[in-house]
Amino acid sequence: MSKTTHEEHWTDHAICRGADPDLFFPIGYAAEVLQEQQRAAKAICANCPVSAACLTWALRVGEPDGIWGGTTPEERRHLRRAAEAPIRHRLPVIAVRGDVEEAEQAA
Numbered sequence: 001m002s003k004t005t006h007e008e009h010w011t012d013h014a015i016c017r018g019a020d021p022d023l024f025f026p027i028g029y030a031a032e033v034l035q036e037q038q039r040a041a042k043a044i045c046a047n048c049p050v051s052a053a054c055l056t057w058a059l060r061v062g063e064p065d066g067i068w069g070g071t072t073p074e075e076r077r078h079l080r081r082a083a084e085a086p087i088r089h090r091l092p093v094i095a096v097r098g099d100v101e102e103a104e105q106a107a
Contacts, residue, residue: 010053015044025066038072045070059083 011017016024024041028034045051045067055069059080064073071079 010050010057013050014054015048019044024068038067041067042070 023037023044026034026037026041028037045054048054048070051069053069055071055076057063058068058071058076062080063076066073068076
């Protein structure tokens with residue numbers, strides 16, 4: 001018989017394992033109710049030792065729902081957009097004899 005080993009995963013250490021899963025998938029029709037549900041879930045995430053790993057996973061797989069790593073779906077969309085945005089490096093331009101307008105148009 002082969003011996004089965006359990007490879008540890010970040011979810012093994014998640015505080016939310018013992019919580020009601022519905023807490024992390026808030027459904028409030030009124031903005032105040034939804035925000036309160038989100039705050040309650042985020043409070044658990046704030047004390048979780050694997051919150052960063054949880055958020056990394058949610059961003060990597062594009063998880064569209066629920067609170068993961070202390071973030072809402074909207075917050076994760078914002079993080080993904082920010083991470084995917086091109087980084088622009090602007091080099092200083094030396095203008096000589098009226099080339100300022102041309103340099104500004106090129107930038």
